[in-house]
Amino acid sequence: MFDFLSDYDNPTLLGAFWMTVKLTVLSGLGSLVWGTLLAAMRVSPVPLMRGFGTAYVNIVRNIPLTVIIIFTSLGLADVFGVTMGATDFKVQGFRLAILGLVGYTAAFVCEAIRSGINTVPLGQAEAARAIGLTFSQTLRLVILPQAFRSVIGPLANVLIALTKNTTVAAAIGVAEAAYLMKEMIENEAQVLLIGAIFAFGFVVLTLPTGLILGWLSKRLAVKR
């Protein structure tokens, strides 16, 4: 029943899911960095930075990820010659997909972090300043420990959504799970079995993330 799986070696089933995991982890890290920077801009006291952060989030959130990913390939690479330092077409697609995923997901990371900061009551910062803590002490000892805990839940949701969104990379030929599924389902007779295998793969990838991080965010939640 599973014989057909051995006919696919570029990529293999595990290789395709490994690509999904690589895309998720790398673009997760990238969007965490860029999203945190954007959140810092959105809450900064400089109006111009706030404006830029707001504009970025509102523009990027409203464009489909598919448009962004396709644009990295047909626009950035084909027209502007952005190859991300890759000579191989496959490697180039992989890096461009990460670029697109980071740019898109960062907008949601930014919103998750900003909403986390906003859950900290104003009185906490005022009390911290009243007892004479400096700016960095206020941030380090009072605000961020509380904000970080309430950010875990929303960030977990973004991570799960990112895992599922990596399938869009198949649109520019990155050999990840959805790419292999499309290839298999078009050439093999066992449509249901193939659907079940790939569905199971994603359940395995996303469900534990949701359960563990959901449990963690509930456990660490600040009781108010």
Next chain:
Amino acid sequence: MSSVLYDAPGPRAKRRNVLLSVVFFALLVLLVWFVYDAMDEKNQLEWALWKPFTESPAWTTYLLPGLADTLTAAALAMVIALPLGAVFGIARLSDHRWVRGPSATVIEFFRAIPVLLLMLFANEAYDRWANFTTEQRQLYAVVTGLVLYNAAVLAEVVRAGILALPKGQSEAAMAIGLRKNQTMRVILLPQAVTAMLPAIVSQLVVIVKDTALGGVMIGFTELLSTRATLAAAFGNPIASFVVVALIYIVLNFILTSFASWLEKRLRRSKKSTGAVLSAEDMEELNPAATGGTYGTGAGGTI
């Protein structure tokens, strides 16, 4: 401005903020110039490439039919997914374990799977076992994928909407002798639907964005795939991407604004119980917020 992070600025902070503004402005100008220079170098700013969008053929032949397909698929998906989601959402709140359990499994299963996988599967299944024309098949496959995924998401919206109502509502209903089914149908559901409206409109944004997947992966002729034919006809890849992105932004911005207008209006309204479910509540559908014991599962819709 005083926020949780910053006090009202004093003289030193004001000077520092001005300096930061200047530096950031310089960086922005540099970025704009860099993009302009790159566009200019590749001759993407020539008027000939942008001119088609000021004339009707580009719109009537390519963009508007594509947009119509996008909206058709999104509207169909929403109209079918909503009642389906309501059924599963209510089933998950059932007192009977054999109703609650399976519906929870179905919801969590479809929430955990990428919508693209569902579309690919539906496309192939219809191709083999149903007798549709190519165009019908593509539309149905996109709608099927969107319905399966969004029904699961909306089921959670419905559940959260019902749980967000004050407990007194169902207690009062039971006190006047309504049956469980009457309580749900006459008391809880109408209020929950009102409370859910903003979240439902926000979900429409996700659906509109996901239709683009069908265009690229299974050839459905929505806005993004008509962009490709347009760009091939006029030879203007960058310009067409910009215009299509703008269409999506305007469309989704209208939907988002409508959702937040609804939310404000519902929060103000004296008639309701004050329970409103916004898009932000949906992003953190966690057990703590919805009072459930099932765990978050693999949610996450962005």
